[in-house]
Amino acid sequence: MLIDTHSHLNFKAYDKDRDQVIARCQEKGMAVINVGAQFQTSRTAIELCDDYNNFYASVGLHPIHVYDEDFEIKDYQALIDDRVVAVGETGYDFYHITLKRDNFKDKPQDEIIAKQKEVFLKHLDLALENDLAVILHGRNGIEGREVYSEMLDIVKEKGIKRAVFHFYSGSLEIGKKITEAGYYIGIDGPVTFKKNVEELQEIAKLIPLDKILIETDSPYLTPEPHRGERNESIYVEHVAEKIAELRGISKDEVIEQTWQNAKNLFRLD
Numbered sequence: 001m002l003i004d005t006h007s008h009l010n011f012k013a014y015d016k017d018r019d020q021v022i023a024r025c026q027e028k029g030m031a032v033i034n035v036g037a038q039f040q041t042s043r044t045a046i047e048l049c050d051d052y053n054n055f056y057a058s059v060g061l062h063p064i065h066v067y068d069e070d071f072e073i074k075d076y077q078a079l080i081d082d083r084v085v086a087v088g089e090t091g092y093d094f095y096h097i098t099l100k101r102d103n104f105k106d107k108p109q110d111e112i113i114a115k116q117k118e119v120f121l122k123h124l125d126l127a128l129e130n131d132l133a134v135i136l137h138g139r140n141g142i143e144g145r146e147v148y149s150e151m152l153d154i155v156k157e158k159g160i161k162r163a164v165f166h167f168y169s170g171s172l173e174i175g176k177k178i179t180e181a182g183y184y185i186g187i188d189g190p191v192t193f194k195k196n197v198e199e200l201q202e203i204a205k206l207i208p209l210d211k212i213l214i215e216t217d218s219p220y221l222t223p224e225p226h227r228g229e230r231n232e233s234i235y236v237e238h239v240a241e242k243i244a245e246l247r248g249i250s251k252d253e254v255i256e257q258t259w260q261n262a263k264n265l266f267r268l269d
């Protein structure tokens with residue numbers, strides 16, 4: 001089955017036409033994991049599971065939102081039931097720290113990183129407590145620090161067994177370390193772009209297929225040939241198609257293997 005393991009159909013970008021966007025997923029007979037980025041969007045992700053087939057949810061507070069609201073473990077714990085298959089997205093976002101987003105702008109860099117780490121570790125505790133997979137968000141942007149290797153060390157040290165490095169945009173070398181440690185790599189729309197994605201395409205070609213997940217990160221990261229439009233989960237098929245082309249295999253093989261991978265990682269039934 002085709003599965004988009006990282007989507008945000010729970011976001012307000014779909015408030016006007018969510019039913020139609022999801023109807024297109026249901027017509028395709030595909031599965032979707034909607035990922036929370038704040039408490040409210042986590043709750044919406046769960047509610048969507050009631051109305052649609054093969055919909056699953058992840059709950060968490062995105063690292064760019066760590067000052068917008070508190071991550072209260074007990075509140076998130078209260079959300080968790082059999083519709084929830086993962087905790088996250090969580091991790092470090094160095095890129096948005098350097099951009100000095102509104103909620104970061106008056107704070108020293110070290111303080112923001114410490115805050116992101118504190119919230120990240122709480123997510124890992126919540127995942128361990130509930131035996132759930134973790135959806136990791138990492139983004140480079142600070143000179144001298146490599147976000148993915150730092151996050152890899154943290155999840156290993158914490159004893160996390162099941163995790164995906166969502167929208168992986170690091171090096172092939174660190175990608176190999178991640179998959180050798182047993183974790184998954186999420187590949188998104190940029191793999192279909194025409195420029196500046198050589199390393200990402202190498203990763204899509206060389207990382208073992210049984211460690212790859214396909215994602216959209218809708219409404220962001222829209223793949224070709226829809227680049228410039230709002231993204232939606234059905235376009236994950238273009239990601240599958242590109243990976244198939246790069247590896248010289250059929251699109252069906254990519255769809256089937258990534259479905260098996262998602263079932264393993266998130267224990268879907």
Ligand SMILES: [Zn+2]
Pocket residue numbers: 006008035089217
């Ligand atoms: Zn996301």
